[in-house]
Amino acid sequence: MCYDDGVYPTEIDPGEIVVEGREVRFRLNTSLDEIEVKWFKERTVTVIFKEAARFLAKNIKDDLVHTFEDGWVIGNESLQENTRRGRLKIEGPGVASYVAKAREVANFMKTEGKVEITLGAEAYKILSKSWMAREEFRDLRRPEEDRVVWVVTLQVPLDDMTFIYAQIERAIGKIIMVHPTDVDPSRSVLVNARFDLEPEARPNVTDVLWVEMAKGDVLEIKLANSDSLKCRICWQFFHTQHDC
Structure with a gap:
């Protein structure tokens, strides 16, 4: 919500600063970085688009992931008034990170695991896994790049x-x-x-x-x-x- 609305913590420690000419480098405080990682692990899902789903346009991938979200919201009175959507970030042709608006949505998606969603005459396969850090994404892509x-x-x-x-x-x-x-x-x-x-x-x-x-x-x-x-x-x- 803060990300979408542009709400910024004004008193937070920005990290150790190093000025290199006209460039500035920040090294984050370890404890704050760990808090951020914990938050992402609770609310972020790694979404893997399989086979034909890999080549869909981003807006279609958004719709497919929101189908997961809708499946959890329906029948849950606590979220009936919540119309805000999670955010999808494409990490590669077949992989994306999805930041849900609530931990319950992320947990639901990870519990579902693998689903097939039909659009028109085509069925698209999607996997939901626990959040992966950037290094893990690179390791995931490397075998495919080699193949x-x-x-x-x-x-x-x-x-x-x-x-x-x-x-x-x-x-x-x-x-x-x-x-x-x-x-x-x-x-x-x-x-x-x-x-x-x-x-x-x-x-x-x-x-x-x-x-x-x-x-x-x-x-x-x-x-x-x-x-x-x-x-x-x-x-x-x-x-x-x-x-x-």
Whole structure:
């Protein structure tokens, strides 16, 4: 509630401060950090979207998680007047952290564990587990990153959209899954496209495709992969949050 409403503790110890040029670093007080971790463990659920659910848009993932919440609220008179929602934070393509408004909601979701929720003709599988710290999320993602070979073609121009699938297969390897395209945030007239490939394609992953058009024009298409830098603020490739 304080997070949503912008209510700030004004007398709290901000931690030990270190000034480094035009940057400032805070090292939190251990006891306060432990209190925060305890609060998160009580109210936060790790939500894992399985199979087809991994590739849903964030607003659809929000709706799926709120279905959990609604399932607990219905029939519980103590929350009938509470219309506030929990907050979902995407941690990766198939993983999110859900901060519930009440401990009871988080406990209910963890008790439910695994469910299938039907939207239209499709059934989506969702797992609910105890809260995971950032380090645990990194450990969870690492095996998948090692197993799945993928590239994202950035700012694909319309001129090459027809050929990009065949070009990826010829240059890198067999495509096993095509993800929905995303509008590039920096150039809304262009799209980014992700392709998952067979493991054998890993040695062939490249950084750039150069395409010579029939009329002599040359297009540069950059490719991102699991080794590329990625910003944790804007979620774009080839730079970090320190550069954003």
